[in-house]
Amino acid sequence: MRRVIWLTLLLVLAANVVYAGAVDPLLQGRADAYQGGIENWWFTGDMGGLTTVSSWTDDTYTTLVCLQNQGDSMIWTGMYLGSQALRYLITGDADALSETQRIVTYMHNAMLVTQTLGYIPRYFGHDVWPWNCNNPDGSDWKVKGTGDWDGYYWVHQTSRDQYSGYWWGMTLAYEALAGQDEEKRGWIRQDFADIIQMLVTNSWNITDENGQYTGNHAAWVGGVMRLAWLVQAAHVIDEQYYWDLLDDQFDKNKIILPIDTNSFFNRYDEFFGNNLRHLAFQSMFRLWPDRERLQFLYDTWQKQNRPWTKNIHNPFFDAVHITGCRRLGECDGDELASIQADALNTLGRYWDPPDYIRGVTCSDQPLDPFSVWMNDFLDKYPALRQLIDVHPQTEDGRELDDRPWTDMYWQSGDVFIASCATGDDKAQIGAGFDYLVAYWMGVYYATLPGDGPYGDDDPTDDDTMVDDDTIDDDTIDDDTVDDDAVDDDAVDDDAVDDDAVDDDAVDDDAVDDDAVDDDAIDDDQADDDSVDDDLTDDDSGHHDSGDDDNSGCGC
Secondary structure, rough: OHHHHHHHHHHHHHHOOOOOOOHHHHHHHHHHHHHHHHHOOOOOOOOOOOEEEEEOOOOOOOOOEEEEHHHHHHHHHHHHHHHHHHHHHHHHHHHHHHHHHHHHHOOOOOOOOOOOOOOOEEEEOOOOOOOOOOOOOOOEEEEEEOHHHHEEEOOOOOOOOHHHHHHHHHHHHHHHHOOHHHHHHHHHHHHHHHHHHHHHOOOOHHHHHHOOHHHOOEEEOHHHHHHHHHHHHHHHHOOHHHHHHHHHHHHHHHHHHHHHHHOOOHHHHOOHHHHHHHHHHHHHHOOOOOHHHHHHHHHHHHHHOHHHOOOOOOOHHHHHHHHHHHOOOOOOHHHHHHHHHHHHHHHHOOOOOOEEEEOOEEOOOOOHHHHHHHHHHHHHHHHHHHOOOOOOOOOOOOHHOOOOOOOOOOHHHHEEOOEEEOOOOOEEEEOOOOHHHHHHHHHHHOOOOOOOOOOOOOOOOOOOOOOOOOOOOOOOOOOOOOOOOOOOOOOOOOOOOOOOOOOOOOOOOOOOOOOOOOOOOOOOOOOOOOOOOOOOOOOOOOOOOOOOOOOOOOO
């Protein structure tokens, strides 16, 4: 019985995994169980993307009826890929590497199947049951594969939402595969180049196999996503063209970024937009190459997004916040401790597999005054609901088990639902990939216990004091106060540097006065260091291949 298998798998993995660091055994065991379920039942080799729900004949889970929700498969497959890349970077586990390679292969094939430059489908897989259960012949969005892809089908009308997960996962995979699989890293570089070429050629519109700007009315790529995708492309491809394009687009979009980032109305309508912004900003926080613009992006996000997405029991969103404040050395110790406690609590409430649709009756909670007022206003002018549809919501975010079951918790506005009363449906189960994304992000950025690169015996340590990590917070440090063997700060305080005492705050003299340096005369026209020595690169060509802010996941 599959149900028995699920439960047995959970218990066996929880009992036998040798945990690195001080992981929480309950959370880790749950992650292992969801991992096994996804690998066994949600994919068919390299030819099927992740979907969020599977339907079975009954709760014995012996006969699969359908893999649901193919239309959003690409964003979720990309986020799942990111979780596997993080899992490998943290643990070095062979299964995590294999899974990363498998999903990269799927993503690469997904672009090939459309036979259209830079265009990925929402989903592609075998044109047989149960992988085509929602897409029989004649379906509006179904396209049959041709040539080498005969016997497969794919779903078009691909939106910018789907690309968001694709970019995030593939960039993390590129970093995880360093030194492990250069062939697949080459695929990622070329596929990224093709996407950027498609977008630039078509005025930043996703363009389908018919040359149409469709994307289910979401084909145009705005400022926030544009910068996020470009910084990932520049980081991966690392050619001057992409860095210059990023600089150009930053200058053109800077003035509208506060508007594009603002999430006030996403608090009340289309809450899923917050997930898209967090995917974008997490990449920018990790990878942005200069401190001044990174600070601007972080400050903009803090003012325009974070006020409406904090304190809502969302460990994925909180880990994105920590990405930014750690990079800039601005994390508040009390806030970090609060986030850590909430992440443990929230993921502790997540369901054990099988994650069937569970009935929940929500508790009574005080209502948000603005949502009540707005609902009454829209009742008087119902035509306006075509623009924004606001209903009464709770003032505070609900705990995870005090809201309706959903297939992807971190994008669900039900965190503010006014009331609910739903029943069980044990024949439909969720994949649990959202748990894996939040868990491995939390371990990586030390909002959860574990052995990620930020793991620390002092959980509030953000490098404002002497670092006491066994493994430093970064692979290469880029904190405002440096305590690493590799220096990258404006103020030099290392024993290992270009000389024992740094003769100036930033060494960019026309004549190099260091005893040991990259050349006798340091001309700084092109940085010839193997590791760049400050967050703000003082070279005329400031995005060199050796820049420590362009290499490695731990930025």
